[in-house]
Amino acid sequence: EKGTYPHYMLKEIDEQPLVMRKIIQAYQNENNELHIDEPIVGAMKEADRIYIIAAGTSYHAGLVGKQFIEKSAGIPVEVHVASEFNYNMPLLSEKPLFIFISQSGETADSRAVLVQVKEMGHKALTITNVAGSTLSREADYTLLLHAGPEIAVASTKAYTAQLAVLAILAHVTGQSCGTVQDFDLIQELGIVATAMEALCDTKEEFEEIAREYLSTTRNCFFIGRSLDFYVGLEGSLKLKEISYIQAEGFAGGELKHGTIALIEEGTPVVALATQEAVNLSIRGNVKEVVARGANPCIISMKGLEDEEDRFVIPEVNPMLTPLISVIPLQLISYYAALHRDCDVDKPRNLAKSVTVE
């Protein structure tokens, strides 16, 4: 059921605007307001600290989700890689709430944490694409992603769905706490869906960028600051897992503390510039790498663009940029893998869900 698509990954990238609209619908009540069941909002409000547990792409979604929840609802959030948590458990707060983010709902590392925190008597919410999955059954509460089956090993539509559901959870909790007013998230997510469509309609641009920067390179860096940093981490994971190009994501300011030594003549550096507050500083980081010979690919957002930019994404609410800035990175990774004759949907050494610890 790939239809006319050569790969599931491309189909799933293209489905993202539709998934956005499904999520907006699924989380609306009869008054056309965003809605999350009261027990879940109650559990959020009771918590003095939230612990997000996830792996891989879902972990990257959690990093963005932390910003959503802290900014909208004012509840402190920690984000942890599941495989580290069990033996490296931080000191827990008095009233923790655990949020498990997992496309499959079957990731063994996350399940091991869930088992342990349930034994300790804590509450858990699972955000998953699969109703009836292990993590959903064993948690107290579930929120579904409504992304439809994700077949390609590289996660794409589940990531943006996770971000949207986290934004809604943060927003509804914030409204209930009185910390969010006058913010029309339904409208903002609608703008996101339209922007996603525009990006999916300009695939040739991304194929060209992949050809220009990634056809023969050994490595590639992704830099960004604040939310862009987290999207860079996800972009680098996408690129390495399907194209086998060694890729790393860094906070813009962290490069010069060591990694800049790796920049050589022609090394591709993808820089994200969608955040006004750090626009000048990320552009400063680009100058630093260019001075060492890097081949920069700046992806900025409308309103913050500059002549030097390789691609400008449409403008969306500054909090929601990760939902769209990731799409160029997904498509660039896809075409890089294609140009390098890699098996896009089934990369070597990887399984869709990792059911061993």
Ligand code: F6R
């Ligand atoms: C990357 C990817 C993996 C998964 C990770 C967690 O594209 O798909 O990094 O994100 O294995 O899987 P879930 O979300 O099913 O727990």
